[in-house]
Amino acid sequence: MTEKLWQIEPSGPLRGDVTVRGAKNAVSKHMVAAMLGQGPSTIRNAPDVGEVGITTAMLEHVGMKVERAGDEVTVVPGPVTEAGVDRTFTGLNRIPILMLGPLLHLAGEAFVPLVGGDPIGRRPVDFHVDALRAFGAEVEIAHDGIHARAKRLRGTRINLPYPSVGATETVLLAAVLAEGKTVIRNAATEPEIIELALFLQRMGAGISFSPDRRIVVEGVDGLAGAQTRLAGDRIEAFSYLVAGLVTGGEVRVHGCPQDRLVTPITTLARMGAKFEITDDWIMASAPNLLSPAAVQTDTHPGFATDWQTPLMVLFTQADGMSVLHETVYENRLAYVPALQSMGAEIEVYDTCLGGPACRYHDTGAKHSAVVRGISKLRGGDVTMPDIRAGFSAVLAAAVANGPSTLRGVHHIERGYHHPVEQFRALGLSLRSQEV
Numbered sequence: 001m002t003e004k005l006w007q008i009e010p011s012g013p014l015r016g017d018v019t020v021r022g023a024k025n026a027v028s029k030h031m032v033a034a035m036l037g038q039g040p041s042t043i044r045n046a047p048d049v050g051e052v053g054i055t056t057a058m059l060e061h062v063g064m065k066v067e068r069a070g071d072e073v074t075v076v077p078g079p080v081t082e083a084g085v086d087r088t089f090t091g092l093n094r095i096p097i098l099m100l101g102p103l104l105h106l107a108g109e110a111f112v113p114l115v116g117g118d119p120i121g122r123r124p125v126d127f128h129v130d131a132l133r134a135f136g137a138e139v140e141i142a143h144d145g146i147h148a149r150a151k152r153l154r155g156t157r158i159n160l161p162y163p164s165v166g167a168t169e170t171v172l173l174a175a176v177l178a179e180g181k182t183v184i185r186n187a188a189t190e191p192e193i194i195e196l197a198l199f200l201q202r203m204g205a206g207i208s209f210s211p212d213r214r215i216v217v218e219g220v221d222g223l224a225g226a227q228t229r230l231a232g233d234r235i236e237a238f239s240y241l242v243a244g245l246v247t248g249g250e251v252r253v254h255g256c257p258q259d260r261l262v263t264p265i266t267t268l269a270r271m272g273a274k275f276e277i278t279d280d281w282i283m284a285s286a287p288n289l290l291s292p293a294a295v296q297t298d299t300h301p302g303f304a305t306d307w308q309t310p311l312m313v314l315f316t317q318a319d320g321m322s323v324l325h326e327t328v329y330e331n332r333l334a335y336v337p338a339l340q341s342m343g344a345e346i347e348v349y350d351t352c353l354g355g356p357a358c359r360y361h362d363t364g365a366k367h368s369a370v371v372r373g374i375s376k377l378r379g380g381d382v383t384m385p386d387i388r389a390g391f392s393a394v395l396a397a398a399v400a401n402g403p404s405t406l407r408g409v410h411h412i413e414r415g416y417h418h419p420v421e422q423f424r425a426l427g428l429s430l431r432s433q434e435v
């Protein structure tokens with residue numbers, strides 16, 4: 001078995017232009033929604049990432065046709081040939097759980113294997129299961145996945161215990177073709193949810209947004225195919241802006257609208273970063289040493305958990321003690337030992353630091369961090385545990401004193417569009433090797 005690894009030499013300030021495409025999750029979810037159309041749907045500005053390949057194979061397995069041409073993905077719905085996602089997809093990503101609702105609409109029954117995604121917490125799917133049961137589906141949880149059955153889903157009232165992104169999407173995908181009205185309370189409002197809802201509306205769904213995290217869906221009898229162009233990935237955009245800042249350089253990110261980055265731009269500006277923002281691009285630079293900060297991750301419009309890992313590396317280069325409180329996933333600081341092994345002075349705690357108590361306050365989960373800057377980082381040999389932690393390892397390697405070897409590169413390739421080319425264009429000495 002060969003392993004791909006990246007050899008990184010610190011190369012001074014990273015400078016230049018990066019263009020981001022749509023988010024890995026957004027493409028996959030639009031593809032799942034497209035299964036419900038009575039004609040083909042086309043999704044533009046799709047990134048060239050591993051995640052799209054996985055989701056393509058899942059859709060093809062159940063009978064859909066998927067065509068890729070440049071940055072376009074076209075889904076041509078066909079009769080469901082297999083009312084379930086194959087067990088070979090177990091653990092590959094989190095998309096199968098979103099296919100339950102659509103498969104129930106199309107085939108009256110569905111099986112999905114255990115979902116994966118990054119190992120950043122327990123990530124249960126109880127909200128999804130409870131919601132589908134509320135729609136009238138019979139759902140049985142087996143050791144290897146979830147079986148569901150329903151003649152016709154009926155609109156219902158769902159009050160999510162937490163504004164879960166995935167569960168809100170499960171409800172949307174079930175509600176659009178359910179009989180009657182569905183009201184989702186405590187819905188997630190992340191830009192990717194709005195983007196998916198707009199696409200469903202284009203397909204003919206009856207969706208309205210109400211104040212206080214409430215979404216109302218009037219079920220319709222059929223949906224048509226639709227076309228859309230995805231907005232740029234806000235996680236990727238933020239990560240490259242930080243790549244410039246952390247190395248004392250300046251990265252100009254194209255393709256991600258400013259309104260997706262309001263919160264982290266303000267966070268970085270409070271630390272002393274200077275921004276130039278136009279309708280087409282955003283550029284960040286740090287003329288002086290950055291100040292430390294206290295940041296708590298949260299659901300939208302708060303500071304997203306997926307922005308946390310690059311910020312942690314930036315904290316190691318800020319002038320003083322910073323605090324990070326992760327409130328979305330209990331195990332999302334599991335990558336900290338890798339940064340510590342490269343010299344980062346970070347301590348993790350099981351208490352809620354720098355913000356009010358969160359769901360994890362008495363669980364023993366180490367979900368707060370205190371970071372001492374400026375930490376002198378040294379090169380290391382690090383295995384990436386997940387996609388966002390992987391990006392932080394690249395940033396740490398870029399500012400370290402000495403070369404680094406990074407393993408587990410497939411995590412980054414699952415979601416970042418052509419990362420080797422992007423980093424090299426910014427001036428990073430990065431050698432990709434199969435060993």
Ligand SMILES: CC(=O)N[C@H]1[C@@H](OP(=O)(O)OP(=O)(O)OC[C@H]2O[C@@H](n3ccc(=O)[nH]c3=O)[C@H](O)[C@@H]2O)O[C@H](CO)[C@@H](O)[C@@H]1O
Pocket residue numbers: 025094095117121122123124125126127128129162163164165166167188190304305306328329330
């Ligand atoms: C494929 C995808 O879109 N991934 C994103 C999605 O993950 P994902 O949709 O899995 O994240 P959720 O918003 O559902 O999770 C938020 C919190 O709710 C909990 N929860 C969720 C569902 C459930 O049934 N029960 C439950 O307890 C989770 O464990 C977590 O603590 O949103 C996250 C939060 O913005 C992002 O970090 C991920 O990149």
Ligand SMILES: C=C(OP(=O)(O)O)C(=O)O
Pocket residue numbers: 093094116117118120306387388415
């Ligand atoms: C956690 C993430 O992805 P997934 O939910 O697919 O694991 C992520 O994109 O940061």
